[in-house]
Amino acid sequence: MKIELSIKPREKPFIPIEAESITPASFLEKMTEDITVWSGNREKKLTEIFDVKKSGNADSQKDVEIILNGDCSAVKRVGEYMKDGKISIMGNIGMHCGNFMSGGLIEINGDSDSWLGREMTGGEIICKGNTGDYCGSGYRGEKTGIKGGKITIMKDAGDYLGESMAGGEIIVNGSSGNMPGSEMQKGTITIYKDAVLPCPNMRGGICYVLGEAKEILPTFKQTGSIYNSDHKRELNIYEGDYANRSHKGKLFAGKTNKK
C-alpha cells in the first residue's frame, strides 16, 4: 500500500500539527476518513490538512509506505510508535519525528527539527539534511534515551545529540553542536566533523569525533592514541567521564593542533 500525503496550503502555517496518527499501523487499521490530527487545539480530519492519495493493498505494516510532500516543518510526531513499514518525507519535518519507534524506516530528504527519534528502540532513521537539538535523546529528566536502532544524519546535528543514550547507533556526517553523548551509557556515536564538549558525564559507550573535538573536559583521561584505518586518521583515546562514579566510556577524538 502506498499513501501519498501532500500538505494543503494553510492560512496560518505556523500553527503546529500534532500528527502521531501518521504511522503505517493507523493507515492499515483505520479508514483514511477516520484518522484525525490536531491542528493547534482543534481536532481535525487528516483529509482537511492533507491531500491523501491511496493506492494498492497491504496485509501487514511492512507493506505500507507513506510519502509526505510539501513543507511539513510544523508537523510533529510523525511515525510515533512506528513498528514497521516506511515513511518518506520529501521536505522538512517538525519535532519529535519517530518518537518511540521500534522498527521500519523513516527517510527525511530535507531537515528535521529537534527531538528526532526520541526514545526509539529499533528501526532506522535517515535524515539527508540537518537535524535540530536532542536528536536520539531521552525525555527531559528521564535517565534513558534511545535503546536501539540507527539514526544517520547526512549534514549537521544540533546540541545534546544522543543524550543519555542507552544503545543503538548514531552517525552524523557533519558536525554536532554542544555536548553530544552527554550522560551516555551504551551504544555508539560517530561524528565525522567537529564537536564541542563531547560526552560530559558519560558512563559507558563509545563516541568517535573524527574532526576536531573542541574543549575535551578535564575529567577525561587520555590513555593513548590509535591510527584508525577505517577513517584513516590518528585518534586520541580518552576514558571517562571521571566525574561520574562509573566511567567506562571511551571517547576517540581527532588530534587537535594546539596553538
Next chain:
Amino acid sequence: MSELLIKNAYVIDPINDIKGEIMDIAIKDRMIADSVSDSAEVIDAKGCLTLPGGVDSHTHICGTKVNFGRYMSPEDMRAGRGRAQPHMYPVSGYSVPTVYANTYRYSALGYTTVLEGAMAPLEARHTHEEFFCTSLQDTMANTLFDGNWSVMEAVSDKDLKRVAAVVGWTLAAVKGFAVKVTNPGGTEMWGWGKDVGCIHQKIDHFGITPAEIIEYLIRANELLNLPHSVHLHCNNLGKPGNYKCTLETMQRTPNLNDKRQTLYMTHVQFHSYGGTKWGDFCSKADDIAWMLNRKPQIAIDMGQVMFGKTTTMTADGPMEFNLYRLYNNKWSNHDVELETGSGIIPVFYSRKNLVNSVMWSIGLELALMTKNPWQCMLATDNPNGAPFVKYPEIIALLMSSRYRDEEFAKIHPDTGKRVHLPSLDREMDFYEIAVMTRAAQAKALGITDIGKGHLGEGAYGDVAIYPIKNNDIDPSRDYSKIIEGFSLTDYTIKSGRVISRHGNCLLNGNNRTIWVKPKISEEYNMSNDPEFVKKFERYYSVSMENYPVEEEYMNKRNICIETETGL
C-alpha cells in the same frame, strides 16, 4: 441558606464515640446541625460507610520544596495526565503532581483537611500561594524551627521565654500553624558539611545539643498554648541503628498537656532501624511500639513506604545527601539563610531490594503493634514514603492479614529474618481506620475545637461517604474491595457542599487556611528586640518589614486561632 441532609448513613465518628450507627446527618449553613427543614437537599447514603472528612497530619503538597521537586523531575509529569473538565483544570504528575492534581486526588480519597509538613519561614509566601489553589482542602502549615539561629541562641542562654517569643513572633509573621523540628541542629551542622550523631552531640558555634532544642521547644510550645504539639522529625533519619536515638528522644519527653500529646513524632518508620550497617539492617519497630504504648504523651505517624517510584523531599539536608550517595541520581540541596535547609531526590522503592522490603514491613509493624490507634496515624509522609494515592492500599494491608501475607510472599525472601510482620495477625476494623485517618489526626492537631475531624453539632460539615457496606464486606477476605472503596468516595462533602462525586470535582471548595497567632505582651514582642532586629539587618536577605506574610498573600477565608500565652 444551604441545607443538606444525608440519610441512611452508616456513621463512624470516633471523637463523638459513634461506632457504627445508621443515622442521618443534617448540615445547615456549612455546619452540622440538629435538624434541617424539609426543603433541604437530600443525599441517600444507602447504608454506606460515612466518616468525617479525612485529615492528613503530615504531607508535603505545597511550598518551594515541592515545587523544586516538580522542577527537577519533568519526567514525573508523564504520568497521571488528566484533561480539563467543567470545574477541573487539566492535571499531570504522580509523586510531585500539579497543585490541582493534589487537591482533586485528596478529595477523591475523602480528605478535606491537610497539613503541609514543612514550611521554611522565609519561603512562606510560596506555600500560601499554593494553599490558595488547593481549593478542596483546608490547609495548615508546619513552620520549621530546627536550625533557627535566634531559637538556638536563646536555648544556649537557657531563656525559655525568649524561645517562646521568637517562635510566637515567627508563627504569627509567616501565618504558620505549628512548630516543626527537622533533624534539630543537623541542618545547621550541614551548613558546615557535618551532621549530628544523636541527640547529645553538641552543635558547633552554639554549644547546645539537639535534646536541649527539643526540650525548650516543647516547653515553649506549651507556654504559647498552641493547638498542636511540637512536630518532630528525629535525628538520624534512615540510618541503621537509629532506633536508640528515637527511643531516647521518646524517653525524655515530658507529659505537659492533658488534652493532646506533648510530642508528635513524624514518619517514625524511618527512625525504627536496627543493626549497624545496611548488611545487618533490621526492624526495631517492636522496641519503638513498646515505648509508645508506655508514653501516652507521644503520638506518631507511620511514614509507611510503598513500592514504586516517588520523590523524597525534606528539610533534612544531610540525610538527602546520604540518599544521593546511595542512588547516584539527581539531587538538589538548598539552604534557607538562618533557618533551615532542604534536599530532594527521586527514588524507587523496589520489592526486590531487601532494605526497601524491611522498610515496608516496619511501617505496618508500627501501626499493628501500637495498641492505641489514637497514637499512631496513617500517613506516608507523602511523597517520601509513597504518594498519598496509596493510602487505600495501606488501609487494606492493616485490615487484612491475608493481604499482608500475600504481599509478604512477593518481597525479598530474606525479609522474614529481619522483621516481625509475619507474626502479627491483628486486623483493624473500620473504627480503628477512622481513628487513624481522621479522628486521631484532628485530635493531635488540636483542631477538634474549631470543628474539624468530627460530626458533632457545630462542627464543619465535612463528610466522606465511601461505597463500602459494612454488612456485605469481610475486609479480611475482600481486601480488593476495601482498596477500591477507599480510593474513590461516592460523595466528599466539605462545609456542607458536595465537592467531589465519584472523583469528579464539582466546584471550588471555599478552602481556608488555619493559622495561629499567640497573644504576646509588648515586653516580649520581638519586633522591638534590638538583637533580633539586628539579625535581619546583618544576615537576612530581606528586611524585617518585608518578612511577614501580608494578608494579601493569605486566603481571604482564613481562620486565625488566637492563643492566650504565658508571655
